[in-house]
Amino acid sequence: MTDLDQNISRRLQFAITLTAVTLVAEIIGGIWSNSLALLSDAGHVFLDLFALLLSLGAIRLASRAPSERHSFGLHRAEVLASLVNGLTVLLMAIAILYEGGKRLIAPEEVKTVPMLVIAVVGLVANLLAARGLHGHAHDDLNVRSAFLHVLGDAAASVGVIAGALLMRLTGWYLADPIISIAIGLLILCGAGRVLRDSLHILMEGVPRGLSVEKVAERIREIDGVKDIHHLNIWTVCSHIIALSVHVEVREEYTGQRGELVHAIEHALHHDFHITHTTIQLECSTCNGGPLIKPLRHSERHADCQGHGH
Numbered sequence: 001m002t003d004l005d006q007n008i009s010r011r012l013q014f015a016i017t018l019t020a021v022t023l024v025a026e027i028i029g030g031i032w033s034n035s036l037a038l039l040s041d042a043g044h045v046f047l048d049l050f051a052l053l054l055s056l057g058a059i060r061l062a063s064r065a066p067s068e069r070h071s072f073g074l075h076r077a078e079v080l081a082s083l084v085n086g087l088t089v090l091l092m093a094i095a096i097l098y099e100g101g102k103r104l105i106a107p108e109e110v111k112t113v114p115m116l117v118i119a120v121v122g123l124v125a126n127l128l129a130a131r132g133l134h135g136h137a138h139d140d141l142n143v144r145s146a147f148l149h150v151l152g153d154a155a156a157s158v159g160v161i162a163g164a165l166l167m168r169l170t171g172w173y174l175a176d177p178i179i180s181i182a183i184g185l186l187i188l189c190g191a192g193r194v195l196r197d198s199l200h201i202l203m204e205g206v207p208r209g210l211s212v213e214k215v216a217e218r219i220r221e222i223d224g225v226k227d228i229h230h231l232n233i234w235t236v237c238s239h240i241i242a243l244s245v246h247v248e249v250r251e252e253y254t255g256q257r258g259e260l261v262h263a264i265e266h267a268l269h270h271d272f273h274i275t276h277t278t279i280q281l282e283c284s285t286c287n288g289g290p291l292i293k294p295l296r297h298s299e300r301h302a303d304c305q306g307h308g309h
Contacts, residue, residue: 012056015129015150019049022125022153029118033111036103037163038118040096040180041156043089044187045122047194048149050085054078055146058239075237079201082238086194093191096184103177110176116164119157126154152190156183197238204234207241210272216291218267219245224253224260231291236276243268244278257281 023045030039058078066073133147163179166172197208206212212233219228226248233243253260261279268274 037179040183083198093188100181112168123157242276
């Protein structure tokens with residue numbers, strides 16, 4: 001693990017510790033004060049705690065060497081964990097919305113003082129965690145995602161504080177289920193995004209925001225490239241984009257294959273953050289072939305079986 005990764009890991013661990021403390025405090029405080037809004041915010045904190053753990057896990061997994069059995073390493077573990085987390089949080093959001101609906105019909109009294117104190121503690125913890133992550137939020141996509149999650153927690157805490165003050169001053173206890181339903185909808189949207197992105201990666205989808213045509217156009221702009229075929233772009237995990245392509249080389253550049261591959265790799269990394277590439281030069285069988293090659297099922301021959309039981 002590099003010094004940069006170790007520094008980022010320490011900041012994530014700090015944020016995870018503060019977020020975990022906030023989660024425990026809000027669960028205890030929500031039960032004590034009878035505040036569904038505080039318990040709903042605890043559900044939101046749980047979603048973001050899992051996101052922080054995934055971010056830390058992604059760094060740890062990235063530092064592990066690939067093996068003969070897992071040639072890409074264990075990066076996909078992050079995606080599987082995200083899928084399970086998304087399903088879990090989806091059920092949590094439905095439960096929050098159901099309970100919020102019940103309390104809209106029959107509001108219950110809430111102990112506003114402990115609710116307010118716990119919400120303030122949560123807000124302070126979120127702001128401290130955000131401050132710890134802010135230094136790397138601009139140059140690391142992983143940390144930026146965690147930073148935005150923590151800011152979302154802070155915003156939810158502000159909503160709970162406002163609700164506690166409103167109930168304290170007016171005794172209008174309908175504010176509690178209304179806030180909880182708003183947070184439940186926020187959690188529902190977050191769970192939907194997690195599930196959508198996880199399934200997209202598992203289905204070998206092209207990373208969102210990345211255009212196959214623009215990548216192809218950029219490769220064709222490089223000196224020495226005549227044309228390209230059989231371009232595939234997929235995501236190994238949320239922070240590793242992979243690409244494979246067949247490149248036809250202009251005749252005058254056939255003696256500069258190494259330099260050409262390096263130029264293509266540099267352009268892909270600089271312009272699209274594509275870090276894992278497989279580039280095949282001068283593929284005579286794919287001349288005139290499609291940009292994206294369709295995959296077809298084929299039988300597995302007997303001489304290919306029996307290896308790696």
